[in-house]
Amino acid sequence: MSDGQRLWPGKFNHRWILWPPAVVLAVLLFAGGPGYxxxxxxxxxxxxxHIVAFSLWTYLLVTWSRVEEYSPLRQRALGIAFCMVAGAGSEWIQSWIGRDASLGDVLRDVAGGWLTLSFFAPSAKSFSRHARRATGALAVFFLVVACLPLATALFDEAASRSRFPVLSDFETPFEKSRWEGGARYSVDTTIARRGKSSLRVDMDTSLYSGVSLVYFPRKWTGYRALVIDVLNPSPDPLDIRCRIHDKRHEEGERQTQDRFNRFYRLPPGWNEIRIDLDDVANAPKDRAMDLENIRAVGLFAMKLPAPRSMYVDSVRLE
Incomplete structure (x- = not known):
């Protein structure tokens, strides 16, 4: 019995048992996954x-009979090279089939390989105790860093649920991750209408420049209005648009007449944008908007003659 077969005695006695999950993980790399x-x-x-997949694939590589004959250092170099080349190659392929390529995924691929090379590969025992501790500590560090996005997402999702019907007021950590957009935006702790923070949005002169709130509790039934506090710090009025859409719009043709759109001219200072949810429900031309599945709230400017800024605070339902 080889060292590779002894790794999990009585549980995995043959490498071939690992091949079915390895193949499934390879398929999932290019198909399936959560929605936008x-x-x-x-x-x-x-x-x-990615960590699970490349950890498994690296194990299959270094326990292959031909590779087992390599020196431990050569196995480690081969494993890392495999993760980098296969990881980068898979991201390149994904970019050609309509999926998003990600450097973060490549780093997770390498972390998965390093995890196996540090703890699970039979050759790991060939290194000195100090070397094993160092590589193991580095593997744990990679794993902790890789898990941080999950931890912060779980924290902010719990905060979002507990503070509903406030959708975002920037008073808890990680709220910036609820927002997306082509404009530059950051949490500002010096200006706020309520609480201590707001979202500063720096818009440019492109056709559309702004931000969208995309992560929040979707069910808005039982409320009368969406309210948003917006500061125009300039002495000149600021023209912005607010758009709201639901799941059906997002999964359809995304036509302008199938969502809520409204123009607002904001005078200098703080402004309260109050939107009746009946208007939102009746905004689509040939149907009612689904207030149980709202997907995004956008604030943006169009064709600004010069860059402008605004501050968004206390997005809430009433």
């Missing part, structure tokens, strides 16, 4: 699958 607006925790958990 799935919970951030689900997306982060899915991304951790």
């Amino acid at each position: 607006h799935s919970l951030r925790s689900v997306q982060a958990l899915w991304n951790l699958g």
